[in-house]
Amino acid sequence: MSAPTTINIGLCGFGTVGQGVWKHLFANRTELEARLGVKLNLARAAVRDLKKARTVKIPASKITSDPLAIATDPAIHIVCELMGGTTLARKVTLAALRAGKIVVSANKALICEHGAEIFATAQKHGGHFFFEASVAGGIPIIKAVREGLVANRFPRIYGILNGTCNYILTQMEENDAPYATVLAEAKRLGYAEADESLDVDGWDTAHKASVLAWLAHGVWVKTDQMIVEGISRITPADFKNASVLGFGIKLLAVITRDFAKNELSVRVHPTLLPAGNVVANVSGVFNAISVKGDVVGTTFYSGRGAGQDATASAVISDLADAAALLRFGKGAHLNSEVTTDACRGCRLAPPESIRSRYYLRLTVKDQPGVLARVASIMAKHHVSIASVIQNPAERAGAASLVLTTHESNEREMGATLKQLTALASTLDEPVLLRIGDFND
Numbered sequence: 001m002s003a004p005t006t007i008n009i010g011l012c013g014f015g016t017v018g019q020g021v022w023k024h025l026f027a028n029r030t031e032l033e034a035r036l037g038v039k040l041n042l043a044r045a046a047v048r049d050l051k052k053a054r055t056v057k058i059p060a061s062k063i064t065s066d067p068l069a070i071a072t073d074p075a076i077h078i079v080c081e082l083m084g085g086t087t088l089a090r091k092v093t094l095a096a097l098r099a100g101k102i103v104v105s106a107n108k109a110l111i112c113e114h115g116a117e118i119f120a121t122a123q124k125h126g127g128h129f130f131f132e133a134s135v136a137g138g139i140p141i142i143k144a145v146r147e148g149l150v151a152n153r154f155p156r157i158y159g160i161l162n163g164t165c166n167y168i169l170t171q172m173e174e175n176d177a178p179y180a181t182v183l184a185e186a187k188r189l190g191y192a193e194a195d196e197s198l199d200v201d202g203w204d205t206a207h208k209a210s211v212l213a214w215l216a217h218g219v220w221v222k223t224d225q226m227i228v229e230g231i232s233r234i235t236p237a238d239f240k241n242a243s244v245l246g247f248g249i250k251l252l253a254v255i256t257r258d259f260a261k262n263e264l265s266v267r268v269h270p271t272l273l274p275a276g277n278v279v280a281n282v283s284g285v286f287n288a289i290s291v292k293g294d295v296v297g298t299t300f301y302s303g304r305g306a307g308q309d310a311t312a313s314a315v316i317s318d319l320a321d322a323a324a325l326l327r328f329g330k331g332a333h334l335n336s337e338v339t340t341d342a343c344r345g346c347r348l349a350p351p352e353s354i355r356s357r358y359y360l361r362l363t364v365k366d367q368p369g370v371l372a373r374v375a376s377i378m379a380k381h382h383v384s385i386a387s388v389i390q391n392p393a394e395r396a397g398a399a400s401l402v403l404t405t406h407e408s409n410e411r412e413m414g415a416t417l418k419q420l421t422a423l424a425s426t427l428d429e430p431v432l433l434r435i436g437d438f439n440d
C-alpha cells in the first residue's frame with residue numbers, strides 16, 4: 001500500500017483537549033504541513049452530547065456521537081483518544097489498534113490500567129500508540145526519557161506531575177486561599193479531571209508515575225502497589241510550619257531504583273522540599289520533573305502541566321510523529337511499543353527500604369505527659385525526633401505538635417502512626433508528610 005499524502009485524523013473527544021487540538025492544528029496547519037511534507041485533515045470528531053454548545057466550531061457533518069465509528073472508519077489514519085475514562089476509551093483504543101491505526105492518547109489512567117494490553121495489541125496488529133500528552137501536559141518528558149536520555153539508567157525521577165494540585169497548593173501558600181475556591185477555579189480553567197478526586201487524592205499523579213516508571217524501568221507498577229496520598233489534608237498551618245523549618249510543600253511522584261539491591265519504588269505523596277530546591281520553586285499549574293540519569297547526571301524539565309493549550313501542544317507533537325511514520329515509514333517515535341528489559345528482575349522495594357525524614361503534625365490534648373507518650377511511641381519504633389514545635393490549636397484545650405524526625409522508614413513510621421492515632425490524647429487524625437532531601 002502506498003504512503004498517504006493526506007493524513008485523516010479523527011478525534012474521539014472534543015472537550016478541553018480535543019477542542020484545543022482542533023483549534024491549534026487548524027491555526028498552524030500550513031507550517032506543520034510544510035515541515036512534515038503531508039496534508040493533515042481533521043476529518044471527524046466524536047462527542048457524548050451533540051447539542052452541547054462549544055467554543056470551537058466545526059461542521060455538523062463532521063461530528064458523531066459514536067467514537068467507535070471513528071476508531072473503525074477505514075478512511076481514518078490516526079485516532080486521538082481524548083475522552084478520558086477507562087471503559088469506552090479502552091474499547092476505542094483497542095478497536096483502532098486492531099485496525100492497524102495509530103492511536104494518540106492523553107489518557108494516563110487508561111495507560112496505567114491497560115498499558116500492557118494496549119502495547120501488545122498494537123504490536124500484534126501493526127498499530128502504534130503514542131502518549132506524549134499523558135504525562136506532564138506540554139512538557140515533552142516522554143520523548144526526553146525515551147529518546148534524549150536513552151543512554152541512561154535512572155536511579156531517581158521525581159517531580160510535580162499534577163497541575164491542578166500544584167495550582168491549589170500555590171494558591172493556598174501564597175494567598176491563604178480556601179481550598180474549595182481554588183479547586184473550583186482549577187476546574188473552570190480546564191486543569192482538573194472530570195472526577196477531580198483523581199487530582200486531589202493523588203491518583204492522577206500515580207497514573208503518570210506508573211507511565212514514567214514503565215518507560216524508565218520497563219515494568220508496570222499499579223496504583224495499589226504504590227503509596228498514594230493526596231493534598232486534601234494539608235492546611236495553611238502546614239505551609240507556615242514548613243516555612244519555619246525551611247521547606248515548601250509539593251505533591252510529588254518519586255520513582256527510585258536501587259540498582260545494587262535491584263529494588264524499585266514508585267510513590268506519590270505531599271513532600272517537604274528544601275526552600276532552595278528547584279522543584280520547590282515551581283508554582284501554579286506548572287509541572288517540574290527532575291530526572292537523574294547515570295550517564296548524564298541530573299536534568300530538569302518544567303512547563304505547563306495541564307490546560308487546553310499545553311496539552312494540545314503535546315498531542316500535536318504525537319500527531320506530527322504519527323504523520324511522519326505514515327508518510328515516510330519513520331518518525332521520532334522509537335519503539336514506543338517495545339520496552340527493553342530494563343527491569344532485569346527488579347522487585348518493588350519493601351517498606352523498610354523506603355527511607356526518608358518525616359514531618360508529623362498532631363492535634364493533641366494540651367496536658368502534662370502527652371509529649372512524653374508521643375516520644376515514647378516514637379522511640380519504641382526507633383524513630384528519632386529531630387525537632388518539636390508546639391503551637392496553640394484552634395480548639396480550646398488542644399495543642400498542635402509539629403515534629404520532624406531523623407531518617408526512618410515506611411515500616412517504622414507506619415507502625416508509629418498507627419499507635420499515635422490510637423492514643424486517647426490524639427484528637428484528630430495525624431498528618432504525616434515525607435521530607436524530600438533532594439538537592440538536585
Ligand code: NAP
Pocket residue numbers: 012013014015016017018046047048049050052065066067081082083084085088106107108133134137190191192193194305306307308311
Ligand atoms: P473533557 O473536557 O471532559 O472532554 C471529554 C470529551 O470526551 C468531551 O467532548 C465528551 O463529550 C467526550 N466524551 C466523553 N464520553 C463520551 C462518550 N461516551 N461518547 C462520546 N464522547 C464522549 O476532558 P479533557 O479535559 O479534554 O480530557 C480528555 C483526556 O485528556 C482525559 O484522559 C484527561 O485525563 C486527559 N488530559 C487532560 C488534560 C487537561 O488539562 N484537561 C491534560 C492532559 C491530559 P461532551 O463534550 O459531549 O461531553
Ligand code: HSE
Pocket residue numbers: 134136137161162163164165191192193199204305306307
Ligand atoms: N488533571 C491533570 C492535571 C491534567 O491537573 O495535571 C493534566 O494531566
